[in-house]
Amino acid sequence: MTVALFTLGGTIAMADAGAGERGGAVVPRLTGADLAAAVPGLDIPLDVHDTQSVPSPDLTFRGLLDLVEQASKAVRAGARGVVVTQGTDTLEESAFLIDLVWPHPEPFVLTGAMRNPTLAGPDGPANLLAAARVAAADEARDLGALVVLNDEIHAARSVRKAHATSTAAFTSPDTGPVGHVIEGTPRILTRPPRRTPLTPGPAAPARVALHTVTLDDDGHALTRLGEDDGVRGLVVAGFGVGHVSSRLAPVLGDLATRIPVVLTSRTGAGSVLRHTYGAPGSESDLQRRGLLNAGLLDPYKARVLLRLLLMTEGATTEDIAEAFTRYA
Template identity: 85%
Template sequence: MTVALFTLGGTIAMAGAGTEQSGPGADQPGGTVVARLTGADLTAAVPGLDIPLDVHDTRAVPSADLTFRQLLDLVEQASRAVRAGARGVVVTQGTDTLEESAFLVDLVWPHPEPFVLTGAMRNPTLAGPDGPANLLAAARVAAADEARDLGALVVLNDEIHAARSVRKAHATSTAAFTSPDTGPLGHVIEGVPRVLTRPPRCTPLTPGPGAPARVALHTVTLDDDGHALTRLGDGDGVRGLVVAGFGVGHVPGELAPVLGGLAERMPVVLASRTGGGSVLRHTYGARGSETDLQRRGLINAGLLDPYKARVLLRLLLTTEGATTKDIAEEFARHA
């Protein structure tokens, strides 16, 4: 059986000079690079590719331009490929939003077959591009029985990461992707995928018929009085807010009533801006603490970072009639 390969552009598919600048390493002497390589070009550059691939060139765009709708459409295309007999799926895309794409896919992917996302940090015009090695490793993971029932995975640098945990933690390094709270699920060793741990999965969500909701993200900073939030939702179409708080989920005391007022009008989710660790629930009790903010109606994001919390909240708000209580229950399951 084959593995279905869907290409979405990004650094892994960049070559040649152009005026468009995108992706790590794009600003090179002699001009920038643009997405020009097809799936056939990508696979031809992979030495030792021993997994049959059914190539689907979809859209060559920087990952910063990807949308929820495009990604959900891609999931449907990948589902059709699996129903037609593909043993797994590989998607190549830019790394800028790869962690968010992977988490969105993981939330809705209903199949046991692996859905593997990969990309590159060094484009093919540079010495030592990592795209071919990443594509080979991703294809082998997608074809591996060990990778079944793990949902969406991110494979780069011979590491296998769970979509829920992975983050891009460096702007240019080929080892940019890490899972701060868990470490990788496994590794590709001498070409063989080794899955070392199998975290439980949540039941896949079904996107509602509505358009993805507009959800704001506010990162709390020193001496933040929340002035930028006071008119949020007043005719701007914003239906939810994710707050990236300090540490374990704290904000300045002056900001707490502002957030509480917003939580009376829309779902407000409290995450941590730190990049690792969980928002706490009942350790601190001062004004602006996690306990105080939850009492004011904020929803605890737990271990979800602010970017993934925003993905989940947007997805949940596509369901017509979803209440804040419904959303809080889903966050409790995913946090």
């Protein structure tokens, strides 16, 4: 059986633009066939679909949901699994969005590269080979979306890009990787529980703001949010376990009467707490004011989940709160 390969561009597909073009910088140019041809020892047949060729900041919610539909068709046609190559800048968000909606047991594996093919030691070929082997592995079934780079296998729900340039940029700070590719063979070491996939509603992806709390933050920039700018939700990246200043707390509480406001931590690992601290601006106080607890989800993943939930017409704050309890 084949593995379906969908290419979206990114560093893994970069080539030299030429000295007279964009200052000689690299741009997305390589096709899926080019990527496959550069992989030594590739022994898994790939059914190549060149979907886009863009830097990953140009990927969109709607485009990724359309990609899931195309991947579903490939699986229904007999593909053993799916591999997507894209830029690493937004890979953790793409993977989580896909994981929330992917309905099949077949593996959906995302990969990319930190070193473009013009550099010494590009990691794209090794990452693509490892991703294809994971996508074809029976052991990887029923794990949803996975991220494979540097011979590590990460669950989409946990993975983060934690370094700007290192080939070991992707980590899962709360859990570690779910497995490794060892001598070309995927080894799954732990199996996180699979959650029921969400079905996106027909509405356009909602506009959701993200506010990172900082020292001496009074929230003035947030006071009119959601009134006339089309913003339908807010994710707050608070201090530590989910704290803000006592000055910011009533601003967030007022917003929570108008739009869903989700509380996360800006730290990069660990959970927002629920009932340990009680001072104004603490997690307990913010929940009393109507903020929704995102648990272990980082701010970026919480924003993905909230946008997806808001695509369903008639979704209430209670529906959204229940979904965050299940998925966070």
